[in-house]
Amino acid sequence: MKLKLWLWLIPLMFIVLGLSVWIGWSLLGTSNTAKSTEASGADPSVTQEDQDFSAEVVNTPVSESIIVFKNDELGFKNGHDFIGQLHKFYNETLGWGRIDTTSYSEQQEKAELIIRALENVEVMDAAVQMDFDRIKEYAEIVAKEDDREAMRNLHRYFHDLDIYFNGYDYKETFKVTIFQGEGRE
Structure with missing residues (x-):
C-alpha cells in the first residue's frame, strides 16, 4: 500500500512543482512589465500603438x-x-x-x-x-x-x-x- 501511495505522490509533486514554477514565472514577468511601464511613465492600460505622446511638453513648440x-x-x-x-x-x-x-x-x-x-x-x-x-x-x-x-x-x-x-x-x-x-x- 505504501508503494502505491508513493507512485501517486511523486508525479503529483512534480505537477505541483511545475505549476508553481510556471505561475511564479508568469507573475514575475507581469511584475517586470508593470515596473518598466511605471518607470517610463506610461499608462499600463494603453498599448504602445495608442500612446499619446503629447501629455507633457518637453520641447517647447516652435513658432x-x-x-x-x-x-x-x-x-x-x-x-x-x-x-x-x-x-x-x-x-x-x-x-x-x-x-x-x-x-x-x-x-x-x-x-x-x-x-x-x-x-x-x-x-x-x-x-x-x-x-x-x-x-x-x-x-x-x-x-x-x-x-x-x-x-x-x-x-x-x-x-x-x-x-x-x-x-x-x-x-x-x-x-x-x-x-x-x-x-x-
Missing part, C-alpha cells in the same frame, strides 16, 4: 510662422499640423513592425501629397528647409518605387520633427534632422 502654406487646398492648417498628420500616418502604417506589410499604393499616394505640400510651402528656417529637401527626396523615391528604406526614413524625419515642432513629452529621436542640430548628414 507656427516657420512654415507657411501658400494655399489651403491640401488640408493642412499650418506646418505643425502637416508634420503631426504625417507622423501619425507613418505611425499607423509603418510603426511597430508594419513596414513589411504596408500598402505601397497608400504610401505612394501619401508621398505624392508630401511632394505637392512641399512645393506649396514657405519655410523661414534654413535647417527646416534642409530637412524638407531631404524629405522631398525620400518622398520622390517612394512615389516612383516601393522602397521600404525610404519609407522608414520619411517616418523618422516626421517623428523627429513632430517632437520638436509640437513639443511632445516623448523625447527619443532618431537624430536624423538638421533642425535642432541633430542631423548626421
Whole structure:
C-alpha cells in the first residue's frame, strides 16, 4: 500500500512543482512589465500603438510662422499640423513592425501629397528647409518605387520633427534632422 501511495505522490509533486514554477514565472514577468511601464511613465492600460505622446511638453513648440502654406487646398492648417498628420500616418502604417506589410499604393499616394505640400510651402528656417529637401527626396523615391528604406526614413524625419515642432513629452529621436542640430548628414 505504501508503494502505491508513493507512485501517486511523486508525479503529483512534480505537477505541483511545475505549476508553481510556471505561475511564479508568469507573475514575475507581469511584475517586470508593470515596473518598466511605471518607470517610463506610461499608462499600463494603453498599448504602445495608442500612446499619446503629447501629455507633457518637453520641447517647447516652435513658432507656427516657420512654415507657411501658400494655399489651403491640401488640408493642412499650418506646418505643425502637416508634420503631426504625417507622423501619425507613418505611425499607423509603418510603426511597430508594419513596414513589411504596408500598402505601397497608400504610401505612394501619401508621398505624392508630401511632394505637392512641399512645393506649396514657405519655410523661414534654413535647417527646416534642409530637412524638407531631404524629405522631398525620400518622398520622390517612394512615389516612383516601393522602397521600404525610404519609407522608414520619411517616418523618422516626421517623428523627429513632430517632437520638436509640437513639443511632445516623448523625447527619443532618431537624430536624423538638421533642425535642432541633430542631423548626421
